[in-house]
Amino acid sequence: MPALTAVGVVETADAVASGRRTAVAAVEEALARVEASDARIRAFLEVTPQAALEEARAVDARVAAGERPPLAGVAVAMKDNMWVSGRKTGCASRILEGFRPPGDSTVAARLRAAGAVFVGRANMDEFAMGSSTENSAYQVTRNPWDLDRVAGGSSGGSAAAVAARFVPAGFGSDTGGSIRQPAACCGVVGFKPTYGRVSRYGLVAFASSLDQIGPIARSVSDAARLYRVIAGVDPRDSTTADVPVGDPEGALGRGVAGLRVGFLREAEEEGLDREVAASLDDARRIFRDAGADVVPVSVPRTTVSISIYYVVASAEASSNLARFDGVRYGPRKSDADLASLYVETRTAGFGPEVKRRILLGTFALASGYYEAYYGAAMRARQLLREDFDRAFDAADVIVCPSIPGPAFRVGEKTDDPLTMYLSDVFTVPASLAGLPAISVPSGLTAGRLPLGIQILGPRFAEEKVFAAARAFEERAGFPDDLPPAAAV
Amino acid sequence: MPPTPSIVTPDVVRRIAELARLRVPEAELPRWTEQLSRIVGHIDLLKQIPEEAFGSPPAEPATPLRADSPEPGKGDEALRANAPREMHGFGAVPRVVGAGG
Numbered sequence: 001m002p003a004l005t006a007v008g009v010v011e012t013a014d015a016v017a018s019g020r021r022t023a024v025a026a027v028e029e030a031l032a033r034v035e036a037s038d039a040r041i042r043a044f045l046e047v048t049p050q051a052a053l054e055e056a057r058a059v060d061a062r063v064a065a066g067e068r069p070p071l072a073g074v075a076v077a078m079k080d081n082m083w084v085s086g087r088k089t090g091c092a093s094r095i096l097e098g099f100r101p102p103g104d105s106t107v108a109a110r111l112r113a114a115g116a117v118f119v120g121r122a123n124m125d126e127f128a129m130g131s132s133t134e135n136s137a138y139q140v141t142r143n144p145w146d147l148d149r150v151a152g153g154s155s156g157g158s159a160a161a162v163a164a165r166f167v168p169a170g171f172g173s174d175t176g177g178s179i180r181q182p183a184a185c186c187g188v189v190g191f192k193p194t195y196g197r198v199s200r201y202g203l204v205a206f207a208s209s210l211d212q213i214g215p216i217a218r219s220v221s222d223a224a225r226l227y228r229v230i231a232g233v234d235p236r237d238s239t240t241a242d243v244p245v246g247d248p249e250g251a252l253g254r255g256v257a258g259l260r261v262g263f264l265r266e267a268e269e270e271g272l273d274r275e276v277a278a279s280l281d282d283a284r285r286i287f288r289d290a291g292a293d294v295v296p297v298s299v300p301r302t303t304v305s306i307s308i309y310y311v312v313a314s315a316e317a318s319s320n321l322a323r324f325d326g327v328r329y330g331p332r333k334s335d336a337d338l339a340s341l342y343v344e345t346r347t348a349g350f351g352p353e354v355k356r357r358i359l360l361g362t363f364a365l366a367s368g369y370y371e372a373y374y375g376a377a378m379r380a381r382q383l384l385r386e387d388f389d390r391a392f393d394a395a396d397v398i399v400c401p402s403i404p405g406p407a408f409r410v411g412e413k414t415d416d417p418l419t420m421y422l423s424d425v426f427t428v429p430a431s432l433a434g435l436p437a438i439s440v441p442s443g444l445t446a447g448r449l450p451l452g453i454q455i456l457g458p459r460f461a462e463e464k465v466f467a468a469a470r471a472f473e474e475r476a477g478f479p480d481d482l483p484p485a486a487a488v
Numbered sequence: 489m490p491p492t493p494s495i496v497t498p499d500v501v502r503r504i505a506e507l508a509r510l511r512v513p514e515a516e517l518p519r520w521t522e523q524l525s526r527i528v529g530h531i532d533l534l535k536q537i538p539e540e541a542f543g544s545p546p547a548e549p550a551t552p553l554r555a556d557s558p559e560p561g562k563g564d565e566a567l568r569a570n571a572p573r574e575m576h577g578f579g580a581v582p583r584v585v586g587a588g589g
Contacts, residue, residue: 102562332572
């Protein structure tokens with residue numbers, strides 16, 4: 001039997017639930033791999049072996065008592081912005097240093113009930129603001145395919161931990177692509193569910209009308225298992241919808257025969273990278289060969305989606321992050337008077353990108369600019385949603401690239417925020433429209449760096465998205481090799 | 489035709505930093521102004537959408553409400569665990585009124 005960390009979620013869970021392996025053995029192997037290789041990758045901000053092994057023993061006891069939990073013994077990397085009871089939550093920010101949440105987030109509670117084990121806090125861009133995990137206040141996560149390159153972001157730690165085979169499962173949050181973009185950069189699967197499908201209780205808020213939690217895994221079937229466990233209405237998050245989750249795992253074998261697969265016209269109009277364009281052509285052929293009805297679709301307002309996103313997300317962030325003022329959490333700077341307590345704590349506690357977004361959001365909401373920026377962005381967002389509604393009359397799912405090019409070099413875009421923002425160009429539209437979207441590895445460039453294809457569905461049509469993703473994955477034949485920088 | 493001057497000036501940056509409770513040192517003002525100007529310049533693409541394209545926004549779905557009855561929370565416990573300074577179950581802050589009260 002191969003080492004359990006080299007196999008996926010479903011195989012691990014089935015082996016542990018059936019008593020062929022123990023959760024303790026599975027988790028010990030994951031911890032050993034982290035110990036051996038994470039000094040190079042830097043996916044984790046903190047590893048908690050003692051708590052993880054305690055949880056693994058509890059899972060083994062449940063299995064011995066006859067339970068068959070769907071994620072028995074599955075080691076999980078949780079992004080550092082989701083509450084896990086007994087652990088710290090820091091959002092990779094100095095301003096939350098030492099914060100201990102009052103309990104589990106709903107997602108952590110559901111994973112725990114399903115037998116998953118939390119091995120550590122995964123690195124991220126501070127407060128999930130970034131596309132490269134370079135904005136962490138602590139460390140830069142490296143891409144397991146090439147240590148000179150970024151892992152993507154903001155959930156770069158979770159994506160790199162899965163790609164390097166430290167753990168079979170990672171969880172991230174996706175506000176404008178923060179699950180799908182790093183997954184594509186690292187050659188793994190990343191899934192953002194429909195807005196309202198997964199509870200955000202216990203997720204530190206960035207942009208509340210966009211934030212959604214989702215899984216990162218090495219296969220579409222693993223992602224479907226992880227998604228099934230966390231999905232569903234939660235009274236603690238009033239934005240969760242009481243819409244049946246269905247059977248995402250059962251949908252995997254449905255195939256795409258007769259399915260109308262729409263290729264996004266606007267994605268191909270914008271001077272696309274040559275290798276990305278080639279991978280899109282391959283995807284078109286793959287879907288056609290699999291029996292799908294391949295059609296072009298148009299979503300005109302995707303061309304202004306970055307503009308809409310950076311107004312809406314920054315405005316919401318400036319409001320959400322007002323709570324970090326040194327009164328209730330984190331290290332306090334200056335006790336001279338209340339005004340300087342706020343200003344000095346925030347100035348010392350937030351990094352440059354977080355400050356940039358707060359300033360941009362404050363600008364967009366300020367008197368004199370509100371209507372021209374926030375008001376216009378909200379109206380354009382509604383037009384984008386209507387564009388998607390029309391496109392889904394013509395297609396069952398929509399395909400476009402996940403990233404405009406392979407993972408870039410560390411430091412390449414740090415001095416140019418606008419260019420960094422444009423790396424989200426293909427992921428932001430689904431976020432703004434609240435749609436489910438998955439990134440599936442589509443192949444390697446000539447320089448052996450991963451690329452990804454994205455599949456979007458109508459709201460709450462996760463089953464269709466998973467069926468199309470599995471059909472693509474099966475035929476794309478992404479290499480199952482261990483990424484070179486992850487080899488011990 | 490000369491380029492349109494950006495509406496993001498050093499004075500605007502100073503003003504929004506104050507609103508956002510952030511300190512931007514004078515020496516860093518030109519860099520912040522330049523970066524924010526470029527970003528706002530890109531955001532200005534929104535102005536290309538003609539006004540007549542905008543219809544009236546659809547009604548938002550109603551927010552589901554829970555029963556109006558008290559439920560135990562974890563507020564006090566969380567405050568005690570995380571507040572930089574705590575007194576009598578409250579987060580303590582510097583004096584906010586003058587010495588004369």
